[in-house]
Amino acid sequence: MVERSEGVVIDINGPLVQARLPGSPTGEQVRLGALGLTGEVIGRSGDEAVVQVYESTEQLAPGDKVVPLGHPLVVELGPGMLGQIFDGTQRPLDRIALQSGDHIARGLVIPALDRDRVWGFTPNPALRVGERLKGGERLGTVQETSTIEHRVLVPPDVFGELIQLSPAGDYGVETVIARVREADGQVRDLQLFHRWPVRTPRPYTQRDHAVAPLLTGQRILDTFFPLLKGGKAAVPGPFGAGKTMVQQQIARWANADIVIYVGCGERGNELVDILETFPKLTDPHSGKSLMERTFLVANTSNMPVVAREASIYVGVTMAEYYRDQGYDVVMVADSTSRWAEALREVAGRLGQMPVEEGYPAYLSSRLSAFYERAGRVETLGGERGSVTLIGAVSPPGGDFSEPVTSHTKEIVQTFWALSKELADARHYPSVSWTDSFSGYVGTAASWWREQVDPSWEQKRATALGLLAQADELSRIVNLVGPEALSPEQRWALEGAGLIKEAVLQQSALDEVDSFASPQKQYALLDLIVGIYRQGILALGLGVPVQLLLEMPILGRARRAKSRYASSELEQLASFGVEVKHAFEQLTAEYRDGHH
């Protein structure tokens, strides 16, 4: 690392500082002023550099010193990340609170990984001193939480001969646990952690197909608009439509190994909600506390805007690191719009030409480069791992044609469009069945066919068809009134209503129904599609539609989701039998030809 001399502040304009700082490359980290505020060089002309500062620049003055640090923004990658809450540049917020109290003081430098903690390290028994090692190979393991085994990896940029590997024992993250002699004869000391620059995607051997659905326990997502492990998804919607709830539900229930929740420019209380509830919730897949597999990155809306831009990259780099250990990682980012706005603010202050609604021309390329970091890969160590990215989008005025939403829509494969009308009627999740899409239905279908039921695809199609038909019929009713509808059409409206209430609506707050296993999802779909079909048969026999609409069992069908948990599918099946009897009873006299 080249030692360079200090620079000096010339001009302060909010989070952007102009400095005389010769030779400092774009991306380099610097510290400014007496407090040592952290910033990043984002542009230069001649001897002058433009620095974006991650902390408030209050009290900084022209003439204050600028110290270049000789490296870009990096994160620490090693055991001790799970269960934590970090700020947008990976400072540990709980240890910040210990030092600076209720409010975040400026200029604090606290490493992400706790230096006082020791970890029980088990070396990889397959490794022998003298062997050649390459980046991504496993040096050993550490039990990071009761459910997650942390695989200590050779950093991706290290190749050479293993000349020392520590025996099993308790070590701090900075302890040297292995030495490697590289081709040029240099010896590299390897610790339990290494650093990686956040704006550089971590390398892998090759991309692989996404094959398995990411199951979230939410029917409208899993059954209707599925996402795959390694896929990219967006949740756009106006304020209050339920983006955060969708993402929190995914963070709770998804069948992933690791969950990273990035709160990017959103509310402090939403992070507290997770911190207070997750430790008490049980992961339905491991049976252990949810916090064992989760960590948070938080740049709330009142925290400095520049660190907001960084927080997304900080999160995704940590996600890639667990992927490289062979895990399926999900990262939810709430909200990518705030990240884009941070870009816009910096671009505006730099005087860059705005192209649409003040956003710079590179908005779409930055967005797609970010989502490109999702994927299922063969890791350098030869394992399979994945990063699934799910970004909330907060369109101004709920207008989906605005730049961030429209660019994101081009990039992602799964688009869960939230609707204000549905949210206003407290139809949650307010995912619109007309504006949402998933490009993964084909792949998901083969999984459902094999794992759950061969007729999944067909029932799903029936349900979606009914919903579309009902939307059309509602338009007619609103023009000419319900009398214009045939009995079949009135029954189709009822069928669609049942699908909405008994299948699509799923309250996150309902203890029984907050999570639905794939089997329960299918059972409910089957029940309701079945009711619709039995009704059609009854109409064919001449049963008046009014009698069907007044069947008391329909009210019970609407509540079945909250009545039967995922572990009570047998009872749900017997309810299905009851429904059948009810229809048989109703149609009996018509079948016998009395009418």
Place this chain on the structure above:
Amino acid sequence: MKEKQFRMASAARGGLLFMRGVPGVKFNDRVVVRDHRGRKRNGQVIRSGEEYVLVQVFEGTDDLDLENTWVRFLEKPVELTLSPDLLGRVFNGVGMPRDGRPPIVSRLKRNVNGSAVNPAARAYPREFIQTGISGIDGLNSLVRGQKLPIFSGSGLPHNRLAAQIVRQAKLPGEESRFAVVFAAMGVSYDDARFFQEEFEESGVLGNVVMFINRADDPPIERLILARSALTAAEYLAFDLDLHVLVVLTDMTHYAEALREVATAKGDVPARKGYPGYLYSDLAEIYERAGRIKQRHGSITMVPVLSMPSDDITHPIPDLTGYITEGQIVLSRELHSQGVYPPIHVPPSLSRLMKDGIGKGFTRDDHPRVASQLYASYARALDVRNLASIIGPEELSRQDRDYLAFAEQFEARFIGQGETTERNVMETLNIAWELLSLLPPESLSRLSEGDLAKYHNWDRSAAKVEE
């Protein structure tokens, strides 16, 4: 005190002073400007460079004679003096008395900009506040530490509603130590008086701190006023352990002042001329509400804003809604029908309600009742729409039940009047009377247990009527 004094403002426009040749001025520092008549104005450095320094003057830069204007840099941020004596007093935006009494004297001074609360230090708000208003308590409950704005429009009774909340808000079964911080930005003389009289009448004046900037006061002062008020609120809540209710009115005037300065600075506008940083700026204010671990007090915030042209997608309500924990929206239509409070239920929301109501907090059925009222009212509005097309005679019996429900819901449940105070049980009981107008099969948000216990539906009566 190290201070620097200069007389070299080279230009003034739109509330900003441009100064050349003042080296080493600290960003965001406090400035005092003395004009040619010797009168003082207050300001803050908003850009500091070797070439020039930009000062935002809260009282504006109108009729400054630059040749004879002195600018003093105080070498410290803008601060508010804090002491328990704040209670019962009236100030302007920079904390100067407006009530003719002497300034507060205390060693304790804090930077009004505050600093971000560490999310790891926050405690989640969960305590139900009873406002006595069914449209809030029943459907969109307020909890201690929440920020819940009122979205209104010109001529709608948002001030009366805010005052009613201040008057009636309480934690059921608890006598608590409370305070009110009232921040008025760009309000009319009458509105400011209205609140003052309200506080007097309800006997809380001694627990109120007022920060007032009227419509004819300098607009830029509003930018600092909101921050001064919240600095006072934080002190009362987290130093003196009080439960503080902050009313900020009208945030639209605040945002307009921000736009004015942004335009003068030449910032790139995002939507409707408002700068891209309006979101972050508003968040710096709203996020100061909340609860903090190991602190006994709390800050509950009720910002009031008028939606320009009643447009909820306008940047000010839109960005506010993206930051606050819900919103209470007022309806011009209900208001013109004489419904008070004219709460427009569908777009109203309380996000923190879920953790403050239900078993152990209010009553077990409360969350499901709220959800059912929403769903049934949404359906009733559809029916009303249909009735306007095909005529009410053409409606089915069930649809007519829904019409009746909508009418009662608006007239009785929502439109309770200004002097009625209902406890939450009364609110829930009225809710059940209304839900009993509807057939049980259509009430799928309620459990079978709820229906058995509270639903009073007489199918035979309905049939006979037909």
